[in-house]
Amino acid sequence: MKHLAIRENADYHLSRFPKTAHSSADYEKFIRTCFSVLRPPKVTLAERLKKSPKIRFKLD
């Protein structure tokens, strides 16, 4: 889903900024490349669960 957020940011950027400096296709390719390298590494559920509790916390 983080990937989708980044893609949405590229779409948002492309929808707002003028395309005068480049051809439309080149501009879009450039922007999408910029956003793609910003993508965070995909963290699997198994990786995320490594940080989860192993023994229940108790106050007694």
Add this chain to the structure above:
Amino acid sequence: MSAFFEAIHTAFNEAGIKPILVGGWAINLLGHARNTMDFDLMILETDVEKLHSYLEKAGFQLLFKNPELFAKYSYSHEKIFELDILFTDKTTYERLKSDSSEIKVGKIDCLLPSPMSIIAMKLHSIKNNFENRFPKDFPDIIALSDIHGIDMSSEPFKKHCLKFGNKKIYDLILNTRSLK
């Protein structure tokens, strides 16, 4: 993000459950700015099944559940954040509640434990999962102690560390303090 919190509010409000805020959000609200992608809430183990049905109704999907410890949910409309529900017994819940303050996160009514209670949880996490928890939890302990004026060289703090953590963690805390 607001829809995520709105949905949590709806589920807890309809279930009539008041959660204890733990994890990164509790650290933030106790004064130490810290990044987190999870929203961690602790509830009574007897409320787990009831809450599950309200969370599903509000748009959450169960990603993982350890019946003894916790459940992890994603929200169907905003999957960037995850909701972690930690289970606890009545004694622990009541003791945490007794030194908590009432707060709201968005519209969610929560109990915010005292700094010493959160430090106890952090010590417990490090003790039982050193490799994965130390990098996040150790700086939290140091920061919370500094912010709240907790004397880490005091005997009560040492007892707290040895009760919920162990000597290795306590020695690391003392070593960190000696660097100051």
